[in-house]
Amino acid sequence: MADAQRAVFLDKDGTLVEDVPWNVDPALLRFTPHAVDGLKLLAAHGWRLIVVTNQPGIALGRFDADALARLEQALCERLAEQGVVLDGFFACPHAPDSPGCDCRKPQPGLLRQAQRRHGLRLSASWMIGDILDDVEAGARAGCRTVLMDVGNETVWRASPWRQPTCVAGDLLDAARQIVALSPAGARDAPVTAAGALP
C-alpha cells in the first residue's frame, strides 16, 4: 500500500455536530465551534476526512437507514458549501451488545471498513471523538487519538486503550495538534503508544 492515504476519523454527534439525540433532521444540524475551520486545516495538510458514527437508532426503530442517508447527504452538502470534502461516512446501525456487530465503537470495525474501502494507512491516521469509546476505537485500529474534552464523557472508565494521544478543546484545537505532531509530507507516522499496545 505504498500510496495509502492518511485519514482523520471523526465522530459525528458531539464532535463534528452538536449532539441532538436521535436526530436525522438536516435542519437541526449544527457544527460544533470551529469544526469547519478544523476540517479545512486537516484537508489542507492532506488528510482524508471520514465520519465514523454509532447509529443504534436504526436498530431501535427511531429512524431508518434512508433517513440517515439523507442526513449524510445534507452533511456533505453543508460542508461542500464551505469548501470541505467529506471523503467517507461509516455508521454502525446496530443496538448495543448486538451479536455479530464488530463495528459499534469502542470496537474498531468502522475504521477498518473505511481502511479497506479507501486504502488508508491506519498507523498514519487519527481518530477524534468526544468520549473515550471513540479513543478506544481509534487506538484498537492502530491510530493516534484526540479526545475532544467538551464535557460529554462522564464515565471515564480507564484502560490502556482509552488513553488519548492528545486532549483538545474543540475541533480546530484538535486539528492543530494533529498537524503539529505529523511532520509535513511524512507518509509514515512514528510508531505510537497506542500502536504498541497488546
Ligand SMILES: [Zn+2]
Ligand atoms: Zn455494528
